[in-house]
Amino acid sequence: MSEQTTDLLLIEDLAKEILEKRKSRLLSDIKVWPRTNTYASQVPTCIRQGYYAIKEWDKAKLHDAELQARFNKGKQEETNLIAELVSLGYEIVEQQVPLDKALTERYRLSGKIDGKIKHGGRRIPFEVKSMHPMSFAKVTTIADIKDDHFMIKYYRQMQVYLLGHNEPAGLFFLTDCLGHWKIIPVELNYDDAESVLQTVEAINKHVAKTALPDRIPYDTDICGFCSFAHICLPDVINEAIVQWENNPKVTNILDRLGDLKPAHKEYENLYDQVKEIFKNVRLAVVGKWTVSGKISKRKSYDIPDDIKQKYAKSTENWLIKIHQGEESVE
Numbered sequence: 160m161s162e163q164t165t166d167l168l169l170i171e172d173l174a175k176e177i178l179e180k181r182k183s184r185l186l187s188d189i190k191v192w193p194r195t196n197t198y199a200s201q202v203p204t205c206i207r208q209g210y211y212a213i214k215e216w217d218k219a220k221l222h223d224a225e226l227q228a229r230f231n232k233g234k235q236e237e238t239n240l241i242a243e244l245v246s247l248g249y250e251i252v253e254q255q256v257p258l259d260k261a262l263t264e265r266y267r268l269s270g271k272i273d274g275k276i277k278h279g280g281r282r283i284p285f286e287v288k289s290m291h292p293m294s295f296a297k298v299t300t301i302a303d304i305k306d307d308h309f310m311i312k313y314y315r316q317m318q319v320y321l322l323g324h325n326e327p328a329g330l331f332f333l334t335d336c337l338g339h340w341k342i343i344p345v346e347l348n349y350d351d352a353e354s355v356l357q358t359v360e361a362i363n364k365h366v367a368k369t370a371l372p373d374r375i376p377y378d379t380d381i382c383g384f385c386s387f388a389h390i391c392l393p394d395v396i397n398e399a400i401v402q403w404e405n406n407p408k409v410t411n412i413l414d415r416l417g418d419l420k421p422a423h424k425e426y427e428n429l430y431d432q433v434k435e436i437f438k439n440v441r442l443a444v445v446g447k448w449t450v451s452g453k454i455s456k457r458k459s460y461d462i463p464d465d466i467k468q469k470y471a472k473s474t475e476n477w478l479i480k481i482h483q484g485e486e487s488v489e
């Protein structure tokens with residue numbers, strides 16, 4: 160074996176060793192603790208999930224090293240973003256202060272706000288949320304956060320903080336972990352804040368009686384990401400595992416679909432941008448590209464409802480959603 164080959168093997172071993180060490184450290188960071196309160200950052204859509212988080216906390220399915228690395232990156236993003244705000248001349252106060260004591264005691268609801276920015280005689284609460292660049296691209300308004308099955312927890316958390324800190328509005332700082340920011344204002348909405356507190360109260364009532372709440376109708380966006388699905392829906396989970404777990408052909412198809420997803424989304428995104436740029440342009444030549452456009456006409460028929468009703472028929476389609484970790488392919 161040549162000296163060069165020996166060197167390469169040594170270096171490959173070193174690379175492998177570093178990755179293994181990192182993985183085992185990440186795994187050692189994954190912990191779950193007993194809890195008696197609901198966390199403001201995790202107020203669920205499903206009361207049963209909230210009940211499990213307190214009564215069956217030790218049965219939660221733990222995340223993997225990859226997701227733990229993502230969480231660690233989120234913490235770094237928060238630290239860096241706050242440091243950058245300070246360097247821009249903003250005074251940040253009340254970092255990690257707990258939720259109002261009265262609210263915590265009454266609702267058994269805990270949480271710590273990321274901080275407040277002193278501005279115009281006020282202290283404006285803010286939360287830093289780092290996300291995958293694809294998710295980041297999708298969010299431009301508070302409605303995008305409220306409409307997302309995962310991010311709606313951010314909205315609930317902020318409503319609780321605004322209520323607890325008696326502030327009419329706050330800010331979400333979003334980062335894509337690539338250095339880009341978006342800053343989204345959010346107002347206190349008393350109805351929404353009340354609805355969050357009602358959810359927490361419902362969890363508490365069931366916890367006090369040790370009465371397992373009913374399941375919500377199965378929803379892949381919610382149950383598919385639930386850490387307690389294996390105890391809540393053992394039949395569904397077991398049936399799924401028995402049928403498909405060792406099917407390499409299907410695994411390959413799903414893997415490839417997952418690989419292509421970012422490219423597919425990027426294509427759609429760029430196509431929309433191009434459509435917007437060349438709106439009403441009949442012909443454009445850009446380098447090696449030619450873009451042509453024309454008005455497309457479509458006939459439609461205004462049929463009165465009573466006649467439409469006569470010809471209505473219902474058909475059924477089987478819809479699927481594919482999940483991997485936090486991401487989903489539809």
Ligand code: SF4
Nearest residue numbers: 205208375382385391
């Ligand atoms: S699996 Fe679904 S119904 Fe069961 S606790 Fe989780 S979210 Fe609720």
